[in-house]
Amino acid sequence: MPDSSPPRLDADALRVHLGPDADAFALDLRGECESTNSVLIDHVPADDGRVPVVACDLQLAGRGRRGRQWQAWPGASLTFSALWRFPAGAPAPAGLSLVAGIAVATTLENLGVAGVELKWPNDIQVHGRKLGGILVELASARQVAAVVGIGLNLGLPPGASIPGRSDVTALDQVIDTPPPRERLLADLLRTQRTLFDTYAIGGFAAFQGAWNQRNAYADLPVRLTGEAESVEGICLGVDADGALRLQTDTGVRRVLAGDVSLRAAG
Incomplete structure (x- = not known):
């Protein structure tokens, strides 16, 4: 009986697409795992000078921010995490998720995707619909190291739904000919490596303009909700340290981090 399961990520093809950067x-390419972030967080690989990467065809317990589950389908998603180590004194991890977002946006734009937007602090959108997300977690208390997990919808199988979300899209809906997963992953890894090298030296200030150019809510009224309070204002973009700036009735308010959710006001 023929195997009807989706094709696995091909390590040889991935190395070919990485070329001299391989x-x-x-x-570490897996058929399934609980969470690619958890694999690297729970068992931090020894530092051999390379960037550890775990990619999985099916996450059984993928995680997003605020404890949410990341919904994915076999063969229809790209879910992977990489452990990035930075020199002592580097500004990581503050602002790292925003730079990762720029890396994803740049990769998608180079593939011909139009209308890529970034929603603070970690969502990837295309024309207002969510295409993917980013989860950054500290990997070690002894050194500047963080695991950056990225999940992208490559397709939405028939009947697929995400509880509580109707504003979702997939790569095959926003580009005529999506690339092989191996090429997409290679492009994302190379772009992250280039941008993170710059980030380690110059901090987020070097990327402030690039993020604000793709700000999904630029100059629009938004509501920022968290555990303690809800704040409404006009989204002014991000500051040089990655903090979100809101023009409120009482002046400009900065939000740097926290368990928050950003939505259009009203």
């Missing part, structure tokens, strides 16, 4: 990454 030796910079330690690749």
Whole structure:
């Protein structure tokens, strides 16, 4: 009986697409796992000079921000995490999720995707519909290291739904000919590596303009909700340290981090 399961990520094809950068990454490609972030957080690989990468065809317990589950389907998603180590004194991890968002946006734009937007602090959108998300977690208290997990919808199988969300899209809905997953993953890894090298030296200030150019809510009224309070204002974009700036009735308010959710006001 023929195997009807989706094709697995091909390590050889991935190395071909990485080209001369292949030796910079330690690749761990799995059919399934609980969470690619958890694999790297729970068992931090020894530092051999390479960037550890875990990619999975099916996450059984993928995680997003605020404890949410990341919904994915076999063969219809790209879910992966990489452990990035930074020199002592580097500004990471503050602002890292925003730079990761720029890396994803840049990769998608280079593939011909129009209307890519970034929603503070970690969502990837296309024309207002969510295409993917980013989860950054500290990997070690002894050094500047963080795991950056990225999940992208490549397709939405018939009947697929995400509880509580109707504003979702997939790569095959926003581009005529999506690339192979191996090429997309290679492009994302290379772009992250380039931008993170710059980030380690110059901090987020070097990327402030690039993020604000893609701000999904630029100059629009928004509501920022968290555990303690709800704040409404006009979204002014991000500051040089990655903080979100809101023009409220009492002046400009900065929000740097926290368990918050950003939505259009009203």
